[in-house]
Amino acid sequence: MTDFGGTEVLRVDDSAVPVPGPDEVLIEVDAAGVTYGDVMKRQGAFGTFDLPAGLGQQVAGTVRRSCSGGPAVGSRVAGMVEHGYAELANAQADSVMPLPDSVDGRDAASLWVHGVTAYQTLRDAGRITSGDTVLVHAAAGGVGTLAIQLARLLGAGAVIGAAGTPQKLDHIRSYGADFAVDYSEAGWAKAVFELTDGRGVDLVLDSVGGQTSLDTLDCVAPFGRIVTFGAASGTPPTYSGMALMTQNLTVTGYSLMSWRSRPAAVSQALEQLLAFTADGRLRPKVTEYRLDEVVEAHRALVDRQTVGSLVLRP
Numbered sequence: 001m002t003d004f005g006g007t008e009v010l011r012v013d014d015s016a017v018p019v020p021g022p023d024e025v026l027i028e029v030d031a032a033g034v035t036y037g038d039v040m041k042r043q044g045a046f047g048t049f050d051l052p053a054g055l056g057q058q059v060a061g062t063v064r065r066s067c068s069g070g071p072a073v074g075s076r077v078a079g080m081v082e083h084g085y086a087e088l089a090n091a092q093a094d095s096v097m098p099l100p101d102s103v104d105g106r107d108a109a110s111l112w113v114h115g116v117t118a119y120q121t122l123r124d125a126g127r128i129t130s131g132d133t134v135l136v137h138a139a140a141g142g143v144g145t146l147a148i149q150l151a152r153l154l155g156a157g158a159v160i161g162a163a164g165t166p167q168k169l170d171h172i173r174s175y176g177a178d179f180a181v182d183y184s185e186a187g188w189a190k191a192v193f194e195l196t197d198g199r200g201v202d203l204v205l206d207s208v209g210g211q212t213s214l215d216t217l218d219c220v221a222p223f224g225r226i227v228t229f230g231a232a233s234g235t236p237p238t239y240s241g242m243a244l245m246t247q248n249l250t251v252t253g254y255s256l257m258s259w260r261s262r263p264a265a266v267s268q269a270l271e272q273l274l275a276f277t278a279d280g281r282l283r284p285k286v287t288e289y290r291l292d293e294v295v296e297a298h299r300a301l302v303d304r305q306t307v308g309s310l311v312l313r314p
């Protein structure tokens, strides 16, 4: 990116081959995930940094240079990177995970950010308990499509996905949600409440914020938990303390960046995600774009035209 702003700041260009630092590996990128975080970074929502700069936090590919204690040169890995929209990218050696033979690179490229976030918001932040009824917002998206499947794998009794179009609701059902609700329609929270026979949901994954977060309070069970980890609407949640108090609700924040200070938990999550994907219990939904179609990929994401995860292939 050459500046902060709209998609006009994105350009495919030649740059020097990255030189890995002493704790880094050089990955030849097979697929680079595109996330909503990349969109926000481009828009300047995460602050400014030196430009021009690359984007892209999650990649899968083949190790071309390694470091002491790092993965073997030639091995296939998934890793977290700074500039993944590229043919070659450096990753911290402790962030890369070997790929099982049966896991495709493009699927693996959706797991580092989207998969780990879905898993950790359910398990670590949301403390999912067997039998919980779980509501996932933006459930047709990258994190959401994995979260509705993982909720079930982690013991949910019922899974409800919310999204904004009939096509997305079909997608959510086809990935195993028990119910799909259109949260662009007035009264959606009441509909969720009725789906739970008037009990409310136990756990909510909320990456949307704004009015959606406020409406959510109408369908959470007493003692329910809400994990807030994004604000795709442009506005973080503004719950009233009184509303939380009267229902004994817990709101927990989640940031993958902060969790990276606890690498063992993140690695365990990724390991589990790769195992679920290898044995077919987790089905990433991935749409491919060529690297030089990065503008189209970002536009589709901002225009809410996508389901599942997007990857760029160099």
Ligand SMILES: NC(=O)c1ccc[n+]([C@@H]2O[C@H](COP(=O)([O-])OP(=O)(O)OC[C@H]3O[C@@H](n4cnc5c(N)ncnc54)[C@H](OP(=O)(O)O)[C@@H]3O)[C@@H](O)[C@H]2O)c1
Binding pocket: 034, 035, 036, 037, 113, 114, 117, 138, 139, 140, 141, 142, 143, 144, 162, 163, 164, 165, 168, 207, 208, 229, 230, 231, 232, 233, 234, 254, 255, 256, 257, 301, 302, 303, 304, 305, 306, 308, 309
């Ligand atoms: N905290 C963390 O560490 C962390 C890590 C990863 C992701 N995230 C957050 O998780 C969310 C999902 O990320 P993702 O990469 O998987 O994206 P995504 O869900 O594939 O795409 C974002 C979705 O948000 C929904 N949305 C609601 N209001 C929107 C608006 N005003 N503009 C655009 N989209 C809107 C759209 O679904 P509908 O059309 O169905 O409403 C859209 O498809 C994002 O908010 C992201 O910032 C946070």
